[in-house]
Structure formats: C-alpha cells, structure tokens
Amino acid sequence: MLPIFVIIPLGCAFLIPIAGKLRQGLAQLLANSCALLLLFCSINSIFWLKSGPKIYSLGGWPAPFGICMVLDGLTVLMLLVVNIIGVASLVYSIDYIKKFTSPVLYYTLFSLLLAGLNGMVISGDLFNLFVFLEITSIASYSLVAFGTEAEELEAAFKYLVLGSVASLLILLAIGLLLGSVSTLNMADISSSLTNSPSRDLILYCLALFIMGFALKSGLVPFHAWLPDAHPAAPAPMSAMLSGVVIKTMGIYALLRVLFNIIGISVIASSILVWLGIISMSVGVLLAIGQWDFKRLLAYHSISQVGYVIFGIGLGTPLGIIGGLFHLFNHSLFKSLLFLNSGAVEFATGTRRLDQLKGVSSEMPVTSATSLVASLSIAGIPPLCGFWSKLIIIIAAFEAGNIIGALVCIFVAMVTLASFLKVQKYAFIQKSQEIVSGIREVPLFMLLAMLFLAVLCIGVGLFFMPFVESVIRPASEVLLEGTNYAKLILGA
Amino acid sequence: MIELSIILILMIIGAVVAMEIDDLLSSIIALGAVGIGLTLEFLLLRAPDLAITQLVVEILSLIILIRATIEVNKPLAQAVSLQKKIMHLAYFCFAIIFVALFIRFSYLAIRQLPDFGNPIMKMGGQYAEQALKKTGATNIVSAIILDFRGYDTLGEATILFTSVIGVISVLRLSGRKR
Amino acid sequence: MILYILCFILFAIGIYCLLVKKNLVKKIVGLGIAEYAVNLFFILLGYRNGGEAPILDKTRVIANFVDPLPQALILTSIVIGLGVTALMVAIVVRLYEKYKTFDIDEIRRLKG
C-alpha cells in the first residue's frame, strides 16, 4: 500500500492547525506519531521489496495514462533516509521548540516537509516529482525563516531566490521533454527518448537538469545559499536540511533523471565526477577557516555531498554502491552533528567555537554523541563513515581516476583535522574558571541524539548485511539505467 | 500567428520597462501589464481555463506586491563605494555571459522541437477522446487536473497551504521567546 | 520557431533582472517575469493550428483539440508562482522592517 507515505503526513498536516487550536500538546503528539508511523512503514518497505518493485497506479488509470507510484531499491533507501532523520528531528524539537513561539505552525510546516519528501521519492511521474519538489522547497524556505531574526530572513530570502531559479530551470527542462515526447510518465519518457532523433535537445535538457538539481543540492559552483541557510535555520530543521532535503531534492532527483530517463553517458558521468571533485575540495578548504559551529558543518555538507556525487559519477558498480552508502551515512552523522550544535547553542547560547569553554564535563551525553559523529565523518575505522569512504576510494582507483582518489584521501585528512579542532574547542578543552549555568539539555533532545549515535555505530559495525539488504538493490536500480522503463511498463 | 508574436514583443518591452524603471510602483504596474499580455496570449492559444486563472492570480499578486512597496519613501540614491561597483560589474558580466550562453544553446535545442502548430498529441489526444466517457466532465482540462491526474492537484493544494502557513509564520510578531 | 525564441528571451530577461538588480522588489519582479515566460512556453508547445479550446460542445462534435495536457500542468505552475511570490513579499516586508532598505548590499550582513 504505497500511498500511505503521502496520505498520513498530508492528513496530519491539515489536521494540526485545527488540533493546535483545541489543545496545545495535541499538535506535537500528532506530528510525532505520524513520523513514527512513517518510519515503521519505511522499515517494512524493505521487506515489501523482496517480491520485486511495486507499481501503484493512482485513480485506477494504468501507468502512462494517469500518475503511478513506484517502489524500487532506490526509493526504499531514500524513504529510510527521510524517515529516520525525520523522526530524530521531530523528537529533538519537542524540547527545542520551547525557544520559539507558535509551535503549531512549526509542526504543520514539518509534516508538510515530510509529505513533500516522501511524495517526491515514491512518485514515478516527472511533473509529479516537480510538484512535490516545490512543496519541499516552500516548506524549507519557511522553516529556515522560522525564527524571524534579521540574519534568518536574509538567508531565507537568498535561499528562496536561488531555489526558485533552480525550480524554473527544472520546469523548463520538463517543458522541453514534454514538447519532444508529450508524455510525463518517467518510464514512458525514457522508452520514447531512446529512439528519438533530437540529440541536441536531450543534451540541453540534461544541462538544465544538472544545473537545476546542482543548485538545489548546493554543489560548489551553486553553493552560495547553503552556508547562510544552514546556520540560520533552527537546529532540527538544519539537521533535516543538510541530512535529507539537499539529498532528496538534489541528488535523488538527479540520479532518477540521469540514470533512468536520459540514460547515463560518458559526458554526464564525467560532469558528475568533476562536480564532485570540485565540491569536495572547495567545501573542505572553506570549512577550515570557520569559527561558527553550524557554518563549519554547512561547508562540510558541501564537501561530503561532493563525495557522494563523485562516487556515483564514477559509474562503476562499486562506485555507485560507495556513493549511495555514503549518502546514507552522511545523512546520519551530519544531522547528528547539527543536533549537537543545536544542543550546545541551547545550553550555552553561543555557536562560536572560540567562545565555548569545553562543555564536556557539564554535557556528557552531547559530547559523547558528537565524538561519535565527528569520528565517523572523519572516517575512523569502526564507524560508518570509514566504510563508505573506503569503498569510494577503492572504486576510484579501480576506475583509474587517480586524481579523484588522491583528492578523496586529502579531503578525508582535512575533515579529520577540522573536526578534531571542533572537539578540542567545543568539548574537550578543560575550562579554567567554573562555567556557571550550563546544564545538560532536556531528555527528548538527548533521546534523539542517542538514537542517531546508536544508528551510526550499528551501521558501522554491521555494514556488510546493511549494504547487501538496502544499498545493493538501490545500486542495481541505477545500474539498470533505461531499461527501468521495460520494468515499469512491462509490469 | 502574427498577433501572438506582436503581443509577445509587447510583453518583452513591458518586461524591460519593469526592470529598468527606478520607481518601484511603476515597475510593479509594468509587471501587471506583462501579466495581462500573458492572459491575452492564453486566450489566443485557446486556453480559456488558464486565461481566467492567470488574470485573477495576476490581480491578487499585484495587490500583494503593492503592499510590499507601500512604505517606501526614499529612493536608493546613495554613494556607492568602489568595492561595490566592482562587485556589480562582476555580477553584470556574469549575467550577460549566462544570458548569451542560455539563448545560444536554447536555439540549438528549439530547432529540434516539433515545429509550432502541430504538437505530438500522444497523451493529449487520448485524454480528449476518453474524457467524456471515463469522467463525464465536458471541460477536458478539469477532467485531467481532477480525475486523470488528481494527485497533482492534491500536491498543488498542499503547495498553496504551505505558502499560506509560511507567510503566517514569517509575519508573526516575534520568532523567538526573549 | 520565432515564438519559442521570443519566449526564451523573455525568460532570459527575467533571470537577468533577478541576477543584476540589487533592489529586493526588482528581484521579485524578475522572478515573476521568468515564471510567466515558462508558463507561456508550455502553452506554445501545446498549440495546434486551427485547434479548438478543449471544451466539449453539445451541439457539434469538435475534431481537432488543442493539447490539454500542458494546460493542466500550467494551472499548477501559476498557483506555484503565486505561492512563491507571496512568500517572497512576506520576507521582503519583514526585511524592510528590520533594515529599513531594499538594497541587498546594505542587507549583506552575512558573509557570502
């Protein structure tokens, strides 16, 4: 029953304003229960997949006629990413939201964000993907501007302008495809594109799609909005933003279009490889000079997204597995780091690393979870970040891309250095005078951070069964490329 | 065919006027003119549904835009430092290069589109035939947006709902508790 | 053919205005123009010479219809444009209240 992933969040998004008027706590309860239900559905969607990909045609109309929803390996992976971080952020924001006014609006926007993300991931129709991409964008613009301070509004405005330009470019590309093949179902488009003579048109659409989705996911030439938007957003929202939103809006949609509709070609994969390399190096070099905790994390998001794009751009099966695995891991430890930065800000009131005086003694749980996250982003063996970076580097060597592999190793070193700096200033540094008034953050925030930390360690230790059950079917979907169409229309 | 391009050229002129004029209010009114031109285009291109919706949405966005410029009293004529001039120059030539490349490559792509006036109506044709039988609606566009592709319209209604909640959350009194 | 190119020129003007103008309201106007251009492009794709509006008529059977599919999509895109414009205006109104100016350079308190 595929439409559950959209029915539940939309229904509860419409219910929350009314529930919020009746009783204050009801809205919070509704949002959290909907997120937990979604997580439960996405976990057992792995087992649905055992019996092959599912197609659900909406309104009873067969695939090319109406809109259809598709559940295949890639969708299951993205559903897991979206709902795990969604539950963690919502549980975290039970206490965090006390700093903000009108939590009812916050929970409505959050469940709309979840509805947009889930709807975008399971939709099998190009224009439907654009509509849900737009829901996610507008919900994240409003959430970035939720605390109405001057910096947040300015960051939200910049994010809004660049996001709308990206949406227009994507809509223009969809228009060109519609003009040349006049159908909107992804499978139908790819089957009629294979024998269509217009090569230049497809290349131009490819260029527009890459520019639009790279703008949405903050890859380097288009990353202007990301370092401002992430620090400005409230902590659970910046965890969702960098952990999930830039991945689903940017990378997932790019992969779906590139691999399944237009079909990967040498040009496209080399563009992806070079985009990845540039984003990796520029992102981490910019991150060194940062003293604002969240800004540093935002720059690291750009470099880690560059890793994922580099891995998948290689095109070899191992590269794609490495890229997708890193996508999953990055969403885990990056949102954990953002939640930690929110906890530090919640307790001490400042995000500047140099003003923090080592809070590990007063905030044991936060510093422990942030240690786990920092080690796994730096790629220390037992934790999850190490395995995915290792697979990508091996795949790079195998694919003969020596420069890329060396850049990967160099970036891993610099990431390690930069996160040791974070640990030293924020947590480990022994403070001389007694730091008064810093208490550990309330329970629910700790619960969310522990949940993600345990997941980080768990995926790190048992990464082989995890890769086999979730990442491999996702990479097979991408490796199939355009005969995705036969699969959908055939079934 | 000719009147379409005339109106389109008038819209381009209106757009340039909206961009270059200094006074904000007249720039918004020029945008309104471009919108009305778009409504005329829709009527000429046999899309009455869209003409009504575009006209009415145009009026509403004008009211909202005028609300944004109502308090402006001083024009922006301050001295601009050298550093900002260089940055504007950089933006300026970046935009020119982007626009030139954009039109150059779009010309290549447009050449391969089916020429204007006879589209490949692969799905459109089927919708037209089966609209009355399958849904009973005589307005085929309504049949498409509410029955064949009703899921899009659910997404559409959610977009409007999100932007309403977004506007209310941005314009509320104070974001954070002091 | 000329119509498509004129439509792309209108889109380029919108994007140019968005990138170059430093006044916030001008950026909203630029985005609106680009939005109009994309909507027009979709409908230009669907036009058919001598086609009829896609409304069935009781009295006569209409043979050739204009393509109704792009029209259905553009209804959605118009309302998306309205939603984004409303959100932008709300942020601009709030920014004007905080900074007392529409000039993006004075507002640039954040480093790029």
Added chain:
Amino acid sequence: MKEENGMSLIVKRITRITVSLIFLFGVYIVLHGHLTPGGGFAGGVIIALSFIHLVLAFGKDEAMNKLNESIASIIESIGGLMFWGVALLGLLGGYFFLNILPKGEPFRLFSSGAIILYNIAIFLKVGAGLFSIFIAMAIFRMPAGDNTQEPKKR
C-alpha cells in the same frame, strides 16, 4: 460611520453591490468547473478577491468580524481535509484517487461524480488561504518608530 478607516462614502455604496456580484460570479465559476472554463482555483481566488475588496473599501475592522483569521484558517484546513477525504473515498473503490461517485449524464450540473466535490474543496482552501495571506500582510503594520520596537498588532 467613521470616515478614516476605509475609503470614501461613494466607494462604500458601490462596493456593497459589486462585492455580492463578484461573490456570485465566483460561486458560478466553481460549481460549473467541469462544464465551462474555470474551476476550483479561479473561483477560489475570485472569492478571496471579493473579501479583499470588502476589506479595502470598509477598512479592516468591518470585514474582520465577518471572516477573521481563525475562521479563515479553520475553513482552509476543512477544505484540505475535504479534498483529502474525497480522495480517500476513492480508496474504497480500490485506488487512491478513484472517482467512484455516479457519473450522471453529460452537460448536466451533477454530471461528473467526485469532480464537483474536488472543486468545492479547492474553492474553500484557495479562497480562505489567500484571504488569510492578505489579512496577515495587512495586519503586519510597520512600527512608526525605529525597528527595534516590536511591530504593534492592530
């Protein structure tokens, strides 16, 4: 009647007539959505415009007691839930958006099953939503003094 809020007397007299005409036209557009051009969206925006017309002509307080913020957001959520509910209704017939209501014969008012219900749902949502956008913007008054002081809510 105090002159300062709302426009001059002439405008008020005329708006009383035009507002009802606009409202009637909007309702017509919504109900005949599946027969003639127009539909949920256009009709909803027309209705929102008729209320905005009322607010502009008679000033805020007059219109607010007819349709203030909380009622607008409740109507909007009801519209959304109605759309969501009718779509769920289709679930009984097997698929999410199935149109299982009887189709009736063409060219009549009740001729296309659930499409009318969808139209009414969208009409409620769009009309109430856009009106609450306008009210949120109209109420958000710029503080006369410097900007540190909180904008006063009228």
